[in-house]
Amino acid sequence: MTTPLTEVLEGQRAAELRQAARALLKEPLLLAHGAHADEFRLVRQHAAELRDWFDRNTGWSLQADTEAVRLRKTPGNPSDATHPAREASRAAAPFTRRRYVLLCLALAALERGEAQIALGRLAEQVVMDASDPRLVEAGVEFTLERREERLDLAVVVRLLLRLGVLRRVAGDEDAYVSGAGDALYDVERRVLAGLLATRRGPSLVTAAAFEERITELAAETALESDELRFRAIRHRLTRRLLDDPVLYYDELSDAELAYLTRQRAFIVARIGELTGLVAEVRAEGIAMVDPFDELTDVRMPEQGTHGHITLLLAEHLAAAEGPVGPDELHARVRELAREHGGYWSKSAREPGLEPELAERAVAKLAALGLVTRTPEGVVPRPALARYAVGDTVALEAGTVTTSTAGTRGANAPAATTRAATTRKAKKK
Numbered sequence: 320m321t322t323p324l325t326e327v328l329e330g331q332r333a334a335e336l337r338q339a340a341r342a343l344l345k346e347p348l349l350l351a352h353g354a355h356a357d358e359f360r361l362v363r364q365h366a367a368e369l370r371d372w373f374d375r376n377t378g379w380s381l382q383a384d385t386e387a388v389r390l391r392k393t394p395g396n397p398s399d400a401t402h403p404a405r406e407a408s409r410a411a412a413p414f415t416r417r418r419y420v421l422l423c424l425a426l427a428a429l430e431r432g433e434a435q436i437a438l439g440r441l442a443e444q445v446v447m448d449a450s451d452p453r454l455v456e457a458g459v460e461f462t463l464e465r466r467e468e469r470l471d472l473a474v475v476v477r478l479l480l481r482l483g484v485l486r487r488v489a490g491d492e493d494a495y496v497s498g499a500g501d502a503l504y505d506v507e508r509r510v511l512a513g514l515l516a517t518r519r520g521p522s523l524v525t526a527a528a529f530e531e532r533i534t535e536l537a538a539e540t541a542l543e544s545d546e547l548r549f550r551a552i553r554h555r556l557t558r559r560l561l562d563d564p565v566l567y568y569d570e571l572s573d574a575e576l577a578y579l580t581r582q583r584a585f586i587v588a589r590i591g592e593l594t595g596l597v598a599e600v601r602a603e604g605i606a607m608v609d610p611f612d613e614l615t616d617v618r619m620p621e622q623g624t625h626g627h628i629t630l631l632l633a634e635h636l637a638a639a640e641g642p643v644g645p646d647e648l649h650a651r652v653r654e655l656a657r658e659h660g661g662y663w664s665k666s667a668r669e670p671g672l673e674p675e676l677a678e679r680a681v682a683k684l685a686a687l688g689l690v691t692r693t694p695e696g697v698v699p700r701p702a703l704a705r706y707a708v709g710d711t712v713a714l715e716a717g718t719v720t721t722s723t724a725g726t727r728g729a730n731a732p733a734a735t736t737r738a739a740t741t742r743k744a745k746k747k
Contacts, residue, residue, distance in 0.1 A: 386509045438472075596608060637706045652673040
């Protein structure tokens with residue numbers, strides 16, 4: 320028989336475990352020193368239980384030592400390219416192909432280097448490695464003589480600083496970019512060693528095509544029994560429910576859909592118990608909604624000019640019956656600028672900026688699972704229906720409102736009315 324004190328202690332332990340799990344989902348790499356030191360200590364305290372849960376339900380491994388904890392996440396959908404790396408915040412520009420290559424070359428140089436390294440020396444190593452004939456054949460070439468190339472390397476270094484791979488000792492990146500100085504860093508080798516989250520070493524991958532190489536990197540071991548195959552399916556489904564804004568049934572294989580149909584209640588209950596996420600089940604799929612609106616790297620609705628444009632384009636796309644081409648989207652942005660430009664920033668009202676504004680909005684909608692891109696144009700997904708404006712309804716004299724398809728009743732929690740419009744943090 321449990322006592323009130325036992326119940327309190329058990330409730331406190333469960334709350335701490337949930338907080339630790341959420342911290343890992345938000346930041347899969349936590350350091351003992353820095354902005355996430357409190358979360359690091361909490362995860363370390365519950366590392367054994369967290370390691371067991373993630374291994375059993377997602378196949379993700381958790382490494383914890385005195386310096387760092389690292390949840391090695393692999394995506395449920397390896398082909399999802401809607402969440403690129405960024406230097407710092409969500410507003411920062413996404414990584415380009417050049418920056419990704421520079422990141423890999425910089426990590427390789429740091430792995431071979433000393434405990435300290437200057438940015439100029441790191442640049443020399445990157446240029447040397449970039450001369451590899453295979454990179455040249457692929458059209459990759461770096462001299463770092465141009466300012467924009469040095470700026471790309473500086474952005475990569477700032478990402479490594481944020482991750483804790485590097486610690487700045489002296490100087491800064493801006494001085495290097497301008498050619499007026501240099502910077503010196505300590506290399507945190509234990510953090511560097513924990514970055515790689517692949518199941519196989521990249522050198523062992525034999526596929527040539529990009530998507531096939533990604534699939535091989537994250538491939539499971541040979542599945543020679545029904546038990547192993549079912550476990551692999553459970554891992555993929557749980558990963559997607561934790562990472563993706565919405566899991567659509569039509570994106571699943573027959574085996575995955577059959578397994579989810581049988582085990583849905585068990586899977587979502589296990590996720591909810593550990594993380595506090597709430598399952599919203601619809602005819603088209605499932606979304607795990609965060610009532611606290613914390614585990615997300617893309618938000619909608621969002622304040623500001625771009626958030627407003629995204630919301631208005633979502634309304635337009637929700638009413639579409641098929642693909643919407645770029646010309647139509649650009650024309651719609653011009654119309655919106657005439658109607659709502661008074662509320663937008665001055666730069667967003669400049670003529671000719673419509674393609675950039677439309678692309679930014681579509682990129683966010685795609686990242687949230689609300690639209691997909693096809694050669695014919697942008698295609699709305701079922702979850703976008705909540706942004707479709709319905710019929711005007713008279714409430715009382717002089718007052719009107721419009722109904723929105725897909726939303727819940729007025730008494731529903733605000734977070735659940737936005738289900739499938741926020742994506743759980745997808746950092747690798």
